[in-house]
Amino acid sequence: MMMPMLDHDVVPPAAPAHPAPGRPVELEAVVREHVAVNDEYRYLSLDLPEGAPHAKPGQFYHLLCPTGDGLEPFFRRPMSVYRVEPEKNRLGFLYKVTGTGTAAMARLWPGDTFNLFGPLGIGFTLPADRAPIVLLGRGVGLATMGPLVPFARENGHRVTAILSARAPDLVMSVDEMRAAGADVITVTDAEGTSAVPHVEGILEDLVAKGACAALYVCGSSRLTRLAQAVAARHDLFGEVALEQQMACGVGVCFCCVRPFRENGETVHRRVCCEGPVFPLAEALA
Amino acid sequence: MIDLSVSCGGLALANPVMPASGTFGLEQAGIFDFERLGAFVTKTITPDKRMGNPTPRVSEVPNGMLNSIGIPSKGAAAFVRDVIPRFSQWRPPLVVSISANTPDAFADLARTVSVEGVAAIEINISCPNLEDDGKAFAMRPESTREIVRRLRDATALPLWAKLTPNAGDVAAVAQAAQDGGADALVVANTILAMSVDVTTRRPSLGNVMGGLSGPAVKPIILRMAYQCARAATIPVIGCGGISTARDALEFLIVGCRAVQVGTASFVHPSALVDVVDGLEAHCRETGIARIEDVIGSLDLTQAEHDMMGGAAPASDPAAYAEAHA
């Protein structure tokens, strides 16, 4: 059973994020809206129970995807918050169906309950002095970066978002990010604009214009390495949001480690609790 | 007031529920109430710093998971200095899990962690991820007896030997651990297993093989816990696939004096406390005053079977208690 395919502008523009710290809790959310954004991505909006803690941009929830009809996901699935609306007690995810858990999730209908655990992890931090920031995202990375736009705008930062995808109709969040006050540049494989040298040119232009004092990247190791090079060259603040398979989601099982550079040594850090957002320079992409 | 307290392996526990090593840590302090646990059991530590195994370190399988975490460890010194003192703010006793590759290093480590704040030592002589292909001390009775004896001489703290389900004759290993001087047996660690992604033809774990845990292993581990409880006189602590109070009750009924909950906490973060609550509710509903009365209460008399629905199904505890009142 598939959700109806809807135009992506059905997804309401991103509301401002009011990050409020909260201890993770297990809760039963109720599906409010669930729509296909394009051929690959779905948007799921949930009503949270009264008094539920709210997530900061970059934090994630651990989702207990429903079982049945031949789909039996065992673990929870990690998913970044795409839209945080504390004043309405709502939460939104933007996700791609890639396997068992997300296929099970795609079967949720409005009114269904959905068990979440979170908010988890460490979210994005903004640079000092309202410095202008640049977001660089591809694929699922756009979902993770979504709430950073209103968060940064509210705090007085100019935001440029460079969104990369295979084809123009797969670039998501363009309208939402514009509505939230970002300058949006799209680059795609189909148009031949997403190659590293071209994106590097765009970044160098932004730096030269004084529009890039900090870089945020998610969704591609190629773009992460590029961002690291540009940030190092110009001594910019930077953060990267990373993914890794998770079991506990809270830091006790050590399955979600990734390698980082720390004082010239390679160390492992847990994506679930020491991230998923990390200092850009330290990640070994 | 229901009495959930048990004595187990040299310790007095407020209830028989504790976490399984490797699935619990200080990071959970804000997630459920630590005071509600029977004991704390820490992730296995090794003498020296270790990086652990390559990723992917976990993979889900039907009703369970494989792991090949490989015991990343900050080393014993850092653990004694930074971690042990932090547990003193809660009442439940602290059980520290240790492992090493050689008897000498193992004995040194047992001495190193025999410090104030540690109530017992769980010796992981069964980890399938530490040595090649799961060759652990607890694979054979002789090596089990030797290592336990060696560790018995190294510390005055209660010693809990964690056995492996990969041994051919677990009951014989249980007896050997008891002979060596163990105060309790933890039955058991994970079952050596593997899975393959048919699209990529790669093993789903970076380490190729790993340990199976979760609901899928429960019937096997329950059988082993039952065998060990019959073979040994020291307490058996059941561990394998316990997700609910019902699961815990099965282990208590076959003779375990306590249980450990591992993988279930990954799916339901409050699983440990839910099991404690569920045990209490079960006792209340079935008129049991002390959880002690459940331990080893397995009824092996031939049940009168009336397929037409006369006899109460033994899997329904309320009906079962009524039928046996």
Ligand SMILES: Cc1cc2nc3c(=O)[nH]c(=O)nc-3n(C[C@H](O)[C@H](O)[C@H](O)COP(=O)(O)OP(=O)(O)OC[C@H]3O[C@@H](n4cnc5c(N)ncnc54)[C@H](O)[C@@H]3O)c2cc1C
């Ligand atoms: C912090 C974080 C935030 C994320 N945010 C989003 C998001 O906003 N939108 C979105 O579409 N996806 C996001 N992902 C990726 C998402 O978790 C995976 O797409 C999802 O787990 C796939 O599950 P599945 O059962 O459909 O796939 P399967 O391939 O069947 O999954 C098998 C196992 O692998 C794990 N897994 C597979 N792919 C990934 C992955 N990329 N990252 C981590 N674990 C994975 C699954 O959780 C599961 O345990 C995020 C991942 C992380 C770690």
Ligand SMILES: Cc1cc2nc3c(=O)[nH]c(=O)nc-3n(C[C@H](O)[C@H](O)[C@H](O)COP(=O)(O)O)c2cc1C
């Ligand atoms: C991610 C993970 C890590 C584990 N680490 C350890 C460990 O460090 N030491 C140990 O003795 N057992 C370890 N175990 C085994 C568990 O303690 C337990 O014996 C096993 O998982 C069976 O119980 P369960 O089905 O309730 O999880 C680990 C299990 C998992 C899933």
Ligand code: FES
């Ligand atoms: S998922 Fe368990 S430590 Fe990160």
